Amino acid sequence: MSKIGNAAVKLFNERGYLETTMDEISSAAKMSKGGIYHYFLTKSEILFFILNNFMDLLLEGLEEKLDGVEGDLEKIKFLIYRHIEYHTKYPSVSKTLLQQGHLLRSEYKTIAEKEKKYYQLVASVLSDFWGGRIEKERLTAITFTLFGMCNWIYSWYNPKGPVTAQELSEIIYQIFTRGIDQSPIFKKPKN
Amino acid sequence: MSKIGNAAVKLFNERGYLETTMDEISSAAKMSKGGIYHYFLTKSEILFFILNNFMDLLLEGLEEKLDGVEGDLEKIKFLIYRHIEYHTKYPSVSKTLLQQGHLLRSEYKTIAEKEKKYYQLVASVLSDFWGGRIEKERLTAITFTLFGMCNWIYSWYNPKGPVTAQELSEIIYQIFTRGIDQSPIFKKPKN
Numbered sequence: 001m002s003k004i005g006n007a008a009v010k011l012f013n014e015r016g017y018l019e020t021t022m023d024e025i026s027s028a029a030k031m032s033k034g035g036i037y038h039y040f041l042t043k044s045e046i047l048f049f050i051l052n053n054f055m056d057l058l059l060e061g062l063e064e065k066l067d068g069v070e071g072d073l074e075k076i077k078f079l080i081y082r083h084i085e086y087h088t089k090y091p092s093v094s095k096t097l098l099q100q101g102h103l104l105r106s107e108y109k110t111i112a113e114k115e116k117k118y119y120q121l122v123a124s125v126l127s128d129f130w131g132g133r134i135e136k137e138r139l140t141a142i143t144f145t146l147f148g149m150c151n152w153i154y155s156w157y158n159p160k161g162p163v164t165a166q167e168l169s170e171i172i173y174q175i176f177t178r179g180i181d182q183s184p185i186f187k188k189p190k191n
Numbered sequence: 192m193s194k195i196g197n198a199a200v201k202l203f204n205e206r207g208y209l210e211t212t213m214d215e216i217s218s219a220a221k222m223s224k225g226g227i228y229h230y231f232l233t234k235s236e237i238l239f240f241i242l243n244n245f246m247d248l249l250l251e252g253l254e255e256k257l258d259g260v261e262g263d264l265e266k267i268k269f270l271i272y273r274h275i276e277y278h279t280k281y282p283s284v285s286k287t288l289l290q291q292g293h294l295l296r297s298e299y300k301t302i303a304e305k306e307k308k309y310y311q312l313v314a315s316v317l318s319d320f321w322g323g324r325i326e327k328e329r330l331t332a333i334t335f336t337l338f339g340m341c342n343w344i345y346s347w348y349n350p351k352g353p354v355t356a357q358e359l360s361e362i363i364y365q366i367f368t369r370g371i372d373q374s375p376i377f378k379k380p381k382n
Binding site: 016018019073103129131133137138140141152155156157161162167168171172174175176177178179180181183 | 336
């Protein structure tokens with residue numbers, strides 16, 4: 001199944017989910033169409049399989065791991081590093097989720113529920129940073145701003161380029177917590 | 192032409208660019224198909240028209256206005272407020288550009304060139320903040336992180352909701368320059 005998923009996600013990214021046909025997936029996966037239909041009846045089942053697996057991976061053991069991290073800022077750091085790690089390790093799946101996930105239409109509901117759970121875990125860590133005393137709307141804006149910093153990498157970041165996933169995580173963590181004007185890693189050179 | 196563009200962009204967002212037909216655009220714009228074909232021969236010409244206009248709007252007078260703003264942080268603030276203003280004023284166009292712009296395929300080149308120009312203006316303001324003394328790869332990561340914070344709003348922000356575009360701009364500006372741990376606007380309540 002993952003052989004089909006891997007071939008499909010590559011095509012979804014290169015050609016687009018809607019433009020990709022089952023014939024192309026079958027040919028890319030080097031399997032007969034009958035072989036594919038044994039596992040998946042429709043293209044949307046393949047997309048669902050890929051995205052659902054990725055969300056399960058993101059959520060797996062997350063709460064327990066967070067409990068083991070001491071300190072509000074350290075928890076935020078852990079979340080950013082982990083998010084960037086998974087999204088850069090599986091860039092095609094990440095891009096498909098963020099750019100084309102909505103094309104699943106009604107089947108997207110299950111994915112959206114898992115995304116919501118993930119969002120709530122992150123928002124709750126951020127809320128704890130303010131001791132829970134932060135306006136709901138403000139917390140929403142801050143949480144999605146953090147997601148924006150992390151998720152947008154699908155549009156520009158090259159995992160094989162000069163900036164490692166760890167360096168990227170540190171840049172995002174430093175901006176989010178201290179900003180370019182206050183973080184020591186962005187210190188201006190002295191004249 | 193803008194009547195067609197407005198009707199089309201609404202459909203592209205609700206139903207998707209690929210799924211939308213010229214018939215639907217004609218019906219939503221309350222124009223005959225002949226009337227539409229007078230202006231646009233294909234659906235991709237409509238999408239191009241919408242996105243190209245938006246990029247022109249974003250770039251119009253930007254360099255001159257930036258020149259009139261004193262101070263590196265003030266220039267960054269100006270860019271963030273302006274970006275959020277335009278993207279929240281035209282949320283459907285913004286979302287279509289960021290989520291479906293790539294569907295233009297080869298015609299996307301012109302849009303991509305204008306996006307690049309916009310990117311370079313922002314990157315150059317950021318570079319000035321470090322007196323030009325910042326590694327290229329680092330500058331790229333920081334610039335796209337800022338774009339991520341600003342662009343991601345297409346996926347969550349409701350211009351009619353409780354957070355105004357100005358409040359959102361200030362949140363993003365404060366996070367980007369001082370972070371949640373250093374900016375006075377995110378001060379933790381005293382126990």
